[in-house]
């Protein structure tokens with residue numbers, strides 16, 4: 001963890017591995033367990049679908065176990081209790097009555113989540129929580145004793161949902177997010193129940209087309225033979241699960257620019273919400289409408305101007321006033337509460353002032369987001385003044401950790417309502433424009449589960465599922481599942497912090513977290529990210545992956561395209577090269593070893609550069625140390641992009657040569673190449689670690705070269721062609737010998753036959769096949785024609801040497817198009833155009849590699865070279 005300097009504002013946030021995209025991944029069962037069930041103990045079935053009840057009944061009969069059904073369906077079967085899920089109290093009474101008769105149950109199968117209907121803006125999540133989630137919460141509490149008795153049975157509870165067989169990460173349909181209240185809650189019930197009873201649990205999602213028989217069989221098979229993994233997807237008959245994979249945000253295009261936008265922000269009065277609002281004000285000057293439960297009173301501006309002594313006097317006065325009230329007995333608690341309100345309103349007032357000072361227009365409304373009539377009134381006022389707004393950032397939240405056994409149900413509702421029901425109220429009031437956005441502060445508790453946070457997880461995963469469902473309806477919606485933050489907010493409350501730290505959870509710098517949050521709104525496209533450092537022992541099922549390699553070459557990996565989910569991004573469809581392409585299947589020299597490949601999505605390669613397999617390196621050495629030529633980096637990227645997308649890109653753009661790859665003491669150097677496809681583009685980088693002689697990794701991972709594939713390309717050849725082709729056959733003004741007296745390149749890199757002319761505007765040179773080949777055992781099939789690019793670099797470099805009197809090396813390229821990928825003829829021409837210097841003193845060139853007929857082979861725009 002690197003300590004940041006004072007005043008750090010999250011500038012390095014994207015360099016740290018904090019952003020993970022939620023993804024479906026295969027989870028084949030490698031070993032089958034053999035759990036036991038008892039013939040004498042009951043399994044409870046919670047279901048409202050007669051077909052499902054029938055299928056499970058059959059399954060239980062086959063397994064030879066007793067069962068009892070809780071349902072709202074009228075039936076005459078004797079092992080059934082008719083219940084009313086719509087009343088918490090009635091459900092609890094019915095379960096308690098059953099428990100009094102038959103406490104020694106061995107399992108619970110919970111199917112109420114498998115029949116949830118479509119998304120309905122008018123539905124009340126509060127009421128739906130009672131119906132779909134609370135029966136499980138109640139059952140796990142009521143039947144604690146039975147589940148804890150594991151003498152003759154491996155006790156369990158199993159939950160079925162029916163979204164898309166992948167927990168909503170695949171479907172493009174809208175669905176009712178209340179299922180998130182069940183999935184999020186279950187991730188925590190699982191832990192609370194396991195801690196107290198040792199019972200195992202399963203959460204399985206099925207496709208809408210799954211048959212009741214299939215659901216019953218698969219569920220019971222998991223219960224009896226599965227591993228300990230909680231979340232199991234079943235889509236297309238593939239056993240899968242949900243992982244979070246590190247994915248860097250592509251910041252090349254703003255998809256939702258916040259400049260000039262009006263945003264409603266809840267929970268921005270303090271903590272991380274306040275921080276995010278300040279970043280928005282400073283970076284985008286958006287209009288921010290603050291909804292806060294804290295009241296700004298008439299006197300707040302006056303209080304905000306007071307110094308410590310004046311505030312102490314004010315507190316004293318409040319105490320006197322309380323004592324003077326004959327209707328109540330004044331207590332110190334009353335004083336603290338009253339003075340707390342004063343301090344809160346000062347904090348909020350100061351925060352709002354800060355936003356204004358940073359350049360935002362601010363509107364404030366006093367609003368308890370749990371109060372639906374207050375919400376309606378405030379939304380009406382906002383609409384009257386501003387029309388519908390451009391976005392909602394929802395940070396209001398409450399958290400009180402308690403195991404389900406100790407939780408007050410009223411608190412469950414409160415914690416759920418402050419996030420989930422309040423959001424549904426915003427939706428019902430239609431406050432956000434149809435082309436607007438929703439951004440939710442949610443929590444890892446809803447993704448990975450945490451002891452004591454079931455209500456909070458229900459609320460958070462409700463929001464996460466809302467983001468998926470809203471995205472499927474065409475909105476821009478993002479849920480950011482955050483881990484604990486350093487020094488601020490609910491993660492550092494006494495007790496919570498100690499618990500998280502003792503479990504090895506890394507606390508995130510809030511400056512990083514809030515900058516990532518903001519960038520996700522502006523640049524992101526997926527409906528959910530996980531924003532976290534290591535989760536330590538909190539991640540029971542190892543769902544948070546740190547390296548792509550860890551998931552192997554699964555088919556359905558993550559992507560960062562518009563809708564996220566598991567469908568690989570469409571292969572980058574760069575325009576095809578003009579000339580017939582070489583056989584790209586043979587262009588594999590620089591791919592090294594493919595460690596993982598998800599076609600159209602992500603590729604990981606490991607390549608070793610050494611003097612045997614790449615002998616030209618000996619001819620590209622500075623002071624005895626071989627350097628991997630930048631052009632071979634370009635070739636590596638072209639081959640990587642081809643393997644990743646299935647298409648040979650036309651070229652590359654935004655190429656950066658950050659750090660040379662050196663073969664110190666002529667020793668081999670291993671690098672990793674990572675390529676990621678997103679939409680029509682692939683982005684790639686070459687990185688390496690420094691391993692000392694003891695085999696220990698030293699320092700941070702080094703990033704050497706990066707590049708993106710080139711999409712459309714507009715040639716500028718016509719504007720220089722006449723000039724470039726003038727005097728092609730003139731005698732050389734600088735001979736090859738003179739050039740390579742100045743340059744360090746050995747025979748296999750001596751691509752220039754001579755310089756025809758050079759002045760401060762341009763240079764014309766002749767390319768010739770090198771006197772020694774790059775490889776001794778025959779040429780490799782290449783896609784970038786790297787030696788032509790090398791010749792262009794050397795041509796421009798020679799101009800730098802002649803005019804600017806400095807030796808320059810490649811630093812970056814805005815665009816390089818390889819217009820002819822065939823093996824070049826022995827002789828070609830190079831024309832370099834000087835375009836001046838960059839602000840930081842690098843020389844800037846365009847360059848063209850062409851033949852005597854005026855056909856361009858390689859065209860380079862914005863080649864930057866840096867002086868040595």
Ligand SMILES: NC(=O)c1ccc[n+]([C@@H]2O[C@H](COP(=O)([O-])OP(=O)(O)OC[C@H]3O[C@@H](n4cnc5c(N)ncnc54)[C@H](OP(=O)(O)O)[C@@H]3O)[C@@H](O)[C@H]2O)c1
Pocket residue numbers: 266267268269270271272273291292293294367368369370394395396397398418441442443444481482483484485488489490491492
């Ligand atoms: N901090 C973390 O480590 C962390 C981690 C993951 C997720 N999150 C999420 O991030 C959000 C902000 O967390 P935080 O740590 O900054 O917590 P916080 O300091 O407790 O802030 C929560 C905010 O919600 C507001 N709020 C609560 N009930 C409200 C109501 N009925 N109506 C209107 N506003 C209400 C609070 O107002 P008051 O000022 O009146 O309390 C406060 O501004 C929460 O949604 C939380 O779940 C935080």
